[in-house]
Every structure is written in structure tokens, then in C-alpha cells.
Amino acid sequence: MRTATIQKSDLGKAIDLLVQADLRVIAPRLQPRLEEDGPDAIDVLTLVEVKSGENHQVGEGLLPLNGVKEFLFAKHEPLFAYEKRGKKIDIIPVHHEYPRTVIVGVRPCDAASIASLNAVFSDANAGFEDPFFTRRRERTTIVTYSCTAPDASCFCTSVDLAPDSSRGSDLHFTEIGGDLIHVEVLTEAGEAIANLLESLLEGEGDQQQREKAGAAVKEKLTRIRDAAPIKDWLDNLDNFDDEMWERLGEKCIGCGSCTFLCPTCHCFDIVDENKGSKGYRVKFWDSCQFDHFTLHASGHNPRDWQYKRYRNRFNCKFKIYPEKFEQQGCVGCGRCIRGCPVNLDITEYMAEVAAKAAG
Amino acid sequence: MTAPRPDETDIYLPRPATLIETESLTAHERFFRFEMDAGVELSYRPGQFLEISMPGFGECPISISSAPSAGGDRGFELVVRRVGNVTRALHGLEPGDRIGVRGPFGAPFPVEDALTGHDLLFICGGLGLVPLRSAINYVLNRRDDYGEVTVLLGARTPADRLFTRELYAWKLRDDLVLEETVDAADPSWGAHVGVITKLIPRLKLAPENTRALICGPPIMYRFVLKELEKQGMSAEHIYLSLERRMKCGVGKCGHCQINGLYTCRQGPVFKYADIAAVREAI
Numbered sequence: 001m002r003t004a005t006i007q008k009s010d011l012g013k014a015i016d017l018l019v020q021a022d023l024r025v026i027a028p029r030l031q032p033r034l035e036e037d038g039p040d041a042i043d044v045l046t047l048v049e050v051k052s053g054e055n056h057q058v059g060e061g062l063l064p065l066n067g068v069k070e071f072l073f074a075k076h077e078p079l080f081a082y083e084k085r086g087k088k089i090d091i092i093p094v095h096h097e098y099p100r101t102v103i104v105g106v107r108p109c110d111a112a113s114i115a116s117l118n119a120v121f122s123d124a125n126a127g128f129e130d131p132f133f134t135r136r137r138e139r140t141t142i143v144t145y146s147c148t149a150p151d152a153s154c155f156c157t158s159v160d161l162a163p164d165s166s167r168g169s170d171l172h173f174t175e176i177g178g179d180l181i182h183v184e185v186l187t188e189a190g191e192a193i194a195n196l197l198e199s200l201l202e203g204e205g206d207q208q209q210r211e212k213a214g215a216a217v218k219e220k221l222t223r224i225r226d227a228a229p230i231k232d233w234l235d236n237l238d239n240f241d242d243e244m245w246e247r248l249g250e251k252c253i254g255c256g257s258c259t260f261l262c263p264t265c266h267c268f269d270i271v272d273e274n275k276g277s278k279g280y281r282v283k284f285w286d287s288c289q290f291d292h293f294t295l296h297a298s299g300h301n302p303r304d305w306q307y308k309r310y311r312n313r314f315n316c317k318f319k320i321y322p323e324k325f326e327q328q329g330c331v332g333c334g335r336c337i338r339g340c341p342v343n344l345d346i347t348e349y350m351a352e353v354a355a356k357a358a359g
Numbered sequence: 360m361t362a363p364r365p366d367e368t369d370i371y372l373p374r375p376a377t378l379i380e381t382e383s384l385t386a387h388e389r390f391f392r393f394e395m396d397a398g399v400e401l402s403y404r405p406g407q408f409l410e411i412s413m414p415g416f417g418e419c420p421i422s423i424s425s426a427p428s429a430g431g432d433r434g435f436e437l438v439v440r441r442v443g444n445v446t447r448a449l450h451g452l453e454p455g456d457r458i459g460v461r462g463p464f465g466a467p468f469p470v471e472d473a474l475t476g477h478d479l480l481f482i483c484g485g486l487g488l489v490p491l492r493s494a495i496n497y498v499l500n501r502r503d504d505y506g507e508v509t510v511l512l513g514a515r516t517p518a519d520r521l522f523t524r525e526l527y528a529w530k531l532r533d534d535l536v537l538e539e540t541v542d543a544a545d546p547s548w549g550a551h552v553g554v555i556t557k558l559i560p561r562l563k564l565a566p567e568n569t570r571a572l573i574c575g576p577p578i579m580y581r582f583v584l585k586e587l588e589k590q591g592m593s594a595e596h597i598y599l600s601l602e603r604r605m606k607c608g609v610g611k612c613g614h615c616q617i618n619g620l621y622t623c624r625q626g627p628v629f630k631y632a633d634i635a636a637v638r639e640a641i
Contacts, residue, residue: 079371082414089414089457091372120611126624128370128609240638267613270371270606274415281414283371288613294604297419297442300577302603302617302639312618312639320619 012053153334164214249307256287373459412459484575
């Protein structure tokens with residue numbers, strides 16, 4: 001591993017170099033969520049493909065509305081096409097592009113979530129590999145950028161991360177004052193990107209200064225919960241019937257926003273999108289918060305109340321993910337808090353559980 | 360379907376099969392015998408399921424009803440209740456029509472190991488007979504490898520009974536005890552009336568040596584389990600097949616997850632001892 005520095009004012013040039021190297025470059029940018037929204041639409045910080053370094057917000061703002069998830073696990077993608085001709089049905093493979101991609105300006109929480117998704121989609125899980133995910137993962141390099149201004153919904157330090165964590169990162173940037181950014185090369189893929197940026201990199205970074213900068217930002221986090229006792233409390237099966245769940249479930253409206261915004265939620269559905277005699281079988285994001293998610297054809301539903309579905313999500317984050325996949329189910333990004341239409345705050349319940357666990 | 364090329368989407372790609380024979384069993388359930396295309400083998404064990412594709416309608420998990428090798432290396436039998444889009448489309452198929460198949464998936468009944476040498480008690484509620492028929496016929500094909508074989512069968516009404524010809528043949532065997540009950544009888548009915556649980560105390564079970572295999576509607580399990588425990592059976596000796604909304608079949612999509620378990624991988628056949636403490640399982 002080596003370190004270096006880069007000028008923040010050179011980040012645009014850095015993006016240009018990566019674009020010129022024929023990489024697909026994804027970076028945060030302030031823009032209307034949809035281009036069709038036109039010039040009057042409200043700008044949202046969004047991770048998008050950029051074709052030049054002219055307009056980017058790497059290191060600016062906090063979290064893009066979308067995480068890196070959708071660039072590894074597509075929101076919606078065809079598995080194959082089919083065509084029916086009389087009694088004959090042709091299954092036609094669909095060509096997928098897996099361009100070499102670099103995502104620049106990824107926040108540490110999002111970078112940490114990739115290992116969690118990988119644990120589900122790689123063949124380490126039951127020997128079955130989801131090739132869509134693994135091929136994208138292999139071809140994607142992650143350039144992380146330490147946070148400087150966490151907001152009131154951030155809680156990464158409650159789940160064993162920090163605003164300057166480099167878990168899941170290939171190349172890590174941390175602002176160390178003035179215009180200077182400290183650069184850490186963490187993997188071979190990161191080295192390949194650093195080589196492309198060589199003309200902009202200087203000398204060696206000062207690791208001490210970088211640690212200090214990171215620690216200073218950590219102080220700004222206001223939402224600090226102790227997640228450590230949560231799993232033990234969930235492990236006690238009597239607590240599955242704790243009164244907290246129903247109370248919580250009364251508030252949750254089951255819209256699924258938290259699951260779609262969550263960097264580690266990975267559930268999906270498979271359906272046929274049919275037009276006449278042909279169509280596509282598609283795989284797309286789904287949510288365990290919907291009642292039809294577990295609904296049997298018979299009408300029986302194993303999770304028939306919203307509180308059971310919320311309880312399932314909470315358990316998935318703090319018990320199932322650590323136990324089954326040996327990964328963290330929650331990275332503390334806070335998107336579920338910011339995005340919840342009824343202000344349901346997972347950290348309130350984390351705190352409540354911790355308090356209950358403490359007796 | 361034409362055989363797809365080996366491709367990057369392997370785990371989601373169905374393999375082609377052709378409908379050989381179909382027959383109506385009840386007003387809502389149909390029997391199907393399919394055969395995989397030449398060169399495409401389908402090796403399965405009792406209790407496993409397939410993801411059945413009807414392109415244009417979708418895909419759904421269906422238990423295999425035939426015993427392994429009943430249809431050679433390529434044949435398999437299903438019973439499908441008409442309840443949704445895919446199953447409605449399946450009911451419209453005619454011999455020669457094509458479907459897609461992924462699988463087999465899931466953990467089977469341990470007919471080859473843990474069950475051999477023991478008395479077997481099959482408890483089948485309604486459509487639960489469909490997957491259990493695979494295990495029952497497997498056992499009957501190797502009858503000497505097992506002790507007493509008892510089959511308890513529950514149906515809503517006499518008209519809802521599946522495989523009536525096969526049940527008649529079982530009834531005539533002297534190496535199998537078949538006891539049937541219905542929720543609501545008609546004048547022709549000569550067997551028991553009432554819930555299946557009531558049949559259990561009448562049996563002369565040797566609880567130590569008995570292994571139970573259960574499949575039925577969700578409501579049935581807790582009552583049957585309670586009764587088996589009352590009879591002195593250990594949770595280590597009870598196997599049950601659970602229904603969930605399996606979508607991918609390969610432990611990715613999350614639909615069939617019961618706390619830390621994926622029904623499509625660790626199930627659908629579970630040893631009761633392994634799930635007795637898992638909430639929302641039963």
C-alpha cells in the first residue's frame with residue numbers, strides 16, 4: 001500500500017483522466033432525479049455516469065440519494081428473452097454489458113455495504129452465483145471519500161464504521177485541510193486507478209494528518225447508539241414477542257422505501273414482462289415490507305401483519321446478516337431515516353433494544 | 360422451448376420439457392407428466408421442488424410428485440392446483456406443449472439414510488399428498504428397506520381426494536396401512552370424518568422406531584406436531600415440508616426466508632428439531 005496527495009481542485013481533471021482511459025465513471029452530481037424533469041426540477045445529489053469532470057460533486061454534500069447498490073445489483077434487468085411460435089418457445093439469451101467501471105466519491109458506509117451484498121450474491125452463499133452481480137463487482141473499482149459533514153441521520157459509528165472508514169475501498173480519499181486530499185492505495189484495482197492519476201498525485205501522504213482529520217469528523221456525529229447488545233437481545237427468542245414490535249409496526253406503513261434506499265437490502269422478484277407472443281423474464285428489486293412478498297397462492301401469509309414484516313427487517317439487519325453471512329446488515333448510512341415518510345427511526349429502536357438488553 | 364445456450368444467466372435459465380400426459384384429478388387440481396428434452400437429465404429426490412416456467416406468465420415453485428426414476432432419467436410428475444396466472448396457464452396445456460424447468464431445488468426427505476430401517480408414518484393433508492407421494496412410492500419400490508408403513512390422508516371432501524386409483528391400490532396392499540378422513544363427508548363416504556389429528560391416537564405407534572413425514576396446509580402442522588409429541592415422538596424423528604413463496608430457488612431473492620433459514624435451500628423439508636425454535640416457521 002502506498003499513499004500520496006491530490007489537490008481537491010484537480011478532481012475534475014482526475015475524472016477526465018479516468019474517462020479518457022475508457023472507463024465508465026460514476027460520480028455524485030447535483031441534478032434533477034430524471035432528465036425529463038427539466039431545468040426547474042429540484043436538484044438531488046445522485047450517483048450518475050459522468051462523461052467529463054466538468055460537472056461533478058465528488059467530496060461535496062453528503063450521501064447521494066442512490067447508493068452504489070444499483071450499479072452492482074440492477075434495479076431491473078432482463079434474465080432472458082422468450083418468443084412463442086405455436087408450440088415452440090425460444091429462450092433467447094440477453095446480452096449484458098459489463099463495462100469496466102470506477103465509482104468515485106463513494107461514502108464509507110456505501111463502500112462497506114458491498115461485502116454484505118457480495119455475501120448474498122456470490123457462490124459463497126449456497127454454491128450458487130448470481131453472475132450479474134459478480135461480473136459487475138469484478139469490473140468495478142471503488143474510490144471512497146471520507147465524509148466531512150455527517151448529518152443528523154448518520155450513525156455509522158454505531159455499527160462499527162466511521163466517516164473515514166476504508167472498508168470495501170480500493171482507493172481512499174480524505175481531506176486533510178486546505179485544498180489537499182490524502183490518498184491511500186488499498187488494493188491492486190486501486191493501484192491501477194492511482195496509476196492513471198499519476199500526473200495529479202504528489203509525494204507521500206501524511207498518515208497522521210489523515211487520522212486526525214478523520215477523528216475530527218467523527219466528533220460531529222450526533223446520533224450515537226450502542227449496537228453491540230442488539231444481537232444478543234435478538235438471540236433471545238422470547239424477545240421475538242416483545243411489545244416493542246407491535247408498537248413499531250403501528251407506525252410503519254409498509255411502503256418499502258427503507259428497503260429500496262438501503263445499501264444492503266437485496267431482495268428481488270422475478271416476473272415475465274410480456275407483449276404479445278414475446279417478452280422478457282426480468283429480475284427487479286422487491287421488498288420484504290410488502291404483504292405480497294410472502295403471500296402464498298393459497299392466501300396464507302406467514303408474515304401477515306406489518307409489524308412482523310418490520311421485525312423481519314430489523315432481525316435481518318442485526319441478527320440474520322451477521323449470523324448467516326458473517327457481514328453487517330446495517331452500515332449506518334441513515335437513508336432509511338431520511339427517506340421514511342412517517343419518520344420511523346431505526347436508531348430509536350436500536351437504542352430501545354440496547355436499553356432493554358441492559359435491563 | 361429450444362435449449363438455451365450455456366450462458367451467464369445459468370441459475371435463472373429454465374431447461375425445456377414437454378408435456379406427455381395430463382389428467383384432471385379434481386375440480387381444481389390436474390396431474391401432469393413431463394419429460395425433459397433428450398440429453399437433459401433431471402435427477403431429483405423425494406421432497407424436492409422445481410421452478411416451473413410458463414413464458415409470458417411467469418414461474419412458480421411446484422413439488423415433484425413422482426418417485427425418482429419413475430419416469431426414467433428425464434420424466435417427472437406434478438400436481439397443480441389452479442390458483443394463479445402460471446397455474447391457470449399450466450391447466451391449459453395439452454400433450455406436446457412445452458414448459459421450462461429450473462431445479463430440482465431444496466433439501467429432500469432423507470429416504471436414503473435417516474429413514475431406512477424405521478417404521479414410517481406419512482401424514483398428508485390435502486395437497487400435502489403431492490410431495491409425499493414421491494416419498495411413499497420411493498419407499499414402496501424398496502419396501503424391504505423399511506418397517507411398518509402407515510399413510511394418513513386428509514381431504515376436505517371425498518371429491519377433493521387426489522390419486523384415487525393409486526389410493527385404492529395402496530388400500531389393497533398388506534404391507535401398507537392407509538387411513539383416510541375428510542372434513543365433510545357425502546353419503547358415499549365410508550371412512551373417517553374429522554381432522555387428521557384424530558387418526559393419530561388410533562395407531563399403534565412404536566414412537567422410538569417411527570419416523571414421521573408431514574405435509575399439509577399451514578394450520579395442520581401445530582396440531583399434528585402436538586399429537587405426535589403426545590404419542591412420545593421425538594422432534595428428531597419428525598420431518599416436515601414447509602410451503603413458502605420460493606422465487607429464485609437458489610437462496611438469493613429472500614422471498615422464502617424464515618428468520619435465518621432459506622426454505623428453498625435448508626428446506627422445504629426440515630427436521631422438526633431444527634426448526635422447533637425458529638419463529639414464524641410453523
